Amino acid sequence: xxxxxxxxxxxxxxxxxxxxxxxxxxxxxxxxxxxxxxxxxxxxxxxxxxxxxxxxxxxxxxxxxxxxxxxxxxxxxxxxxxxxxxxxxxxxxxxxxxxxxxxxxxxxxxxxxxxxxxxxxxxxxxxxxxxxxxxxxxxxxxxxxxxxxxxxxxxxxxxxxxxxxxxxxxxxxxxxxxxxxxxxxxxxxxxxxxxxxxxxxxxxxxx
Amino acid sequence: xxxxxxxxxxxxxxxxxxxxxxxxxxxxxxxxxxxxxxxxxxxxxxxxxxxxxxxxxxxxxxxxxxxxxxxxxxxxxxxxxxxxxxxxxxxxxxxxxxxxxxxxxxxxxxxxxxxxxxxxxxxxxxxxxxxxxxxxxxxxxxxxxxxxxxxxxxxxxxxxxxxxxxxxxxxxxxxxxxxxxxxxxxxxxxxxxxxxxxxxxxxxxxxxxxxxxxxxxxxxxxxxxxxxxxxxxxxxxxxxxxxxxxxxxxx
Numbered sequence: 001x002x003x004x005x006x007x008x009x010x011x012x013x014x015x016x017x018x019x020x021x022x023x024x025x026x027x028x029x030x031x032x033x034x035x036x037x038x039x040x041x042x043x044x045x046x047x048x049x050x051x052x053x054x055x056x057x058x059x060x061x062x063x064x065x066x067x068x069x070x071x072x073x074x075x076x077x078x079x080x081x082x083x084x085x086x087x088x089x090x091x092x093x094x095x096x097x098x099x100x101x102x103x104x105x106x107x108x109x110x111x112x113x114x115x116x117x118x119x120x121x122x123x124x125x126x127x128x129x130x131x132x133x134x135x136x137x138x139x140x141x142x143x144x145x146x147x148x149x150x151x152x153x154x155x156x157x158x159x160x161x162x163x164x165x166x167x168x169x170x171x172x173x174x175x176x177x178x179x180x181x182x183x184x185x186x187x188x189x190x191x192x193x194x195x196x197x198x199x200x201x202x203x204x205x206x207x
Numbered sequence: 208x209x210x211x212x213x214x215x216x217x218x219x220x221x222x223x224x225x226x227x228x229x230x231x232x233x234x235x236x237x238x239x240x241x242x243x244x245x246x247x248x249x250x251x252x253x254x255x256x257x258x259x260x261x262x263x264x265x266x267x268x269x270x271x272x273x274x275x276x277x278x279x280x281x282x283x284x285x286x287x288x289x290x291x292x293x294x295x296x297x298x299x300x301x302x303x304x305x306x307x308x309x310x311x312x313x314x315x316x317x318x319x320x321x322x323x324x325x326x327x328x329x330x331x332x333x334x335x336x337x338x339x340x341x342x343x344x345x346x347x348x349x350x351x352x353x354x355x356x357x358x359x360x361x362x363x364x365x366x367x368x369x370x371x372x373x374x375x376x377x378x379x380x381x382x383x384x385x386x387x388x389x390x391x392x393x394x395x396x397x398x399x400x401x402x403x404x405x406x407x408x409x410x411x412x413x414x415x416x417x418x419x420x421x422x423x424x425x426x427x428x429x430x431x432x433x434x435x436x437x438x439x440x441x442x443x444x445x446x447x448x449x450x451x452x453x454x455x456x457x458x
Contacts, residue, residue: 010300010326010327012300012303012305013300013301014277014300014301014302014303014304015277015303015304015305017303018277018278018280018281018303019281021278022278022279022281048327048328048330048331049326049327049328049331050325050328053325053326053328082328119209120403120404120405120427121403121404122329122330122374122375122404122405123209124330124374124375124405124427124428125209125210125211125212125252125253125405125427125428126209126210126212126252126457127208127209127210128208146210146457146458148282148283150283150305150306150330150374151330152329152330168208169209188283188305190281191281191282191283191305192281193247193250193281193282194281196281197281
């Protein structure tokens with residue numbers, strides 16, 4: 001079974017391809033939803049760019065319908081960075097923009113916190129990821145590990161049960177979300193060295 | 208807590224590593240790949256790869272070689288040098304570049320930064336500011352690998368690029384580059400205090416104390432080329448030293 005790597009034609013698809021190749025897992029890069037998804041059992045959506053810009057791409061290519069159907073079938077989905085953020089209900093980057101509403105919540109600038117502390121934005125670099133209590137057992141190998149971040153906006157979950165990871169930058173923010181077979185991470189596992197490689201491997205092989 | 212990044216810079220002429228002093232007198236050092244593999248094995252935090260126009264003309268990007276480096280790089284890699292169009296940037300993205308660094312291209316096309324930030328997001332673009340002091344001691348921007356005076360103060364330019372969508376600034380002192388004299392701390396301090404985006408200090412670092420001084424001056428991250436290639440200092444030692452001084456460093 002293969003993993004679909006969703007190519008939005010604005011994302012850092014090259015990094016994700018290289019990472020999946022290094023794992024040795026079978027994949028296919030698609031810039032349009034497949035007519036038949038029987039040979040694919042999971043999908044990764046990775047994005048750089050603004051929330052509204054990425055959502056526009058997602059909708060124009062019909063990826064929104066595909067992703068919703070993929071999740072309904074309980075097939076695993078990994079959203080990375082903006083790929084995670086578009087799983088939300090609304091995003092507030094540049095303008096108010098509807099997300100896919102797969103995991104309830106809103107995406108906002110982390111500025112209110114960092115403004116007080118004089119910290120720089122975007123939040124760039126390696127930062128510590130802590131697994132929330134509910135998921136400590138299942139994700140223990142990633143608990144308290146450093147992953148690479150580069151973003152200015154963060155997911156605010158409407159339901160605590162969807163918060164998977166938290167990270168501190170001037171204040172706590174949600175760095176990972178989960179709901180059954182859907183997982184979203186704010187950091188870039190494809191660029192997070194060994195621990196990132198392990199996370200990607202975990203998703204394509206075990207999740 | 209966010210960790211301080213130590214970033215080795217690899218200067219490349221399309222086929223070989225090169226070293227210069229003050230952006231001049233370039234020497235060829237051998238292939239990039241072995242050194243890149245060493246840095247990856249030594250857990251550096253990020254890598255900067257700069258395509259250097261050693262003959263002062265712009266060097267075309269060797270995409271084929273670049274894709275080999277990217278296929279093994281499981282760390283963020285910032286690529287710069289000779290970028291002047293969205294088409295090149297699209298191609299770099301497809302290969303797996305995580306960030307791009309632009310200097311000259313922004314002076315030649317005043318919409319490039321805005322267009323790039325709009326398409327890829329601000330965190331993708333690192334604006335590279337290469338600086339020399341003029342006769343009055345003011346820090347002035349240079350383009351074209353240090354050969355062209357853009358008659359723009361570094362402070363004005365830093366403010367302008369931040370407003371137009373730069374995600375980070377790679378700030379290099381041309382006069383200190385390759386000279387093992389430490390960073391230009393006055394420059395680092397001036398620019399770091401002026402902008403709310405991360406500033407990566409570059410040019411001149413030699414000792415652990417030089418790296419620390421860069422942080423005290425306000426740098427968000429620290430880049431270095433010559434000291435990791437020509438002295439016995441390793442990124443690991445720098446990280447250990449900074450950790451002992453109380454800075455948060457990645458293991």
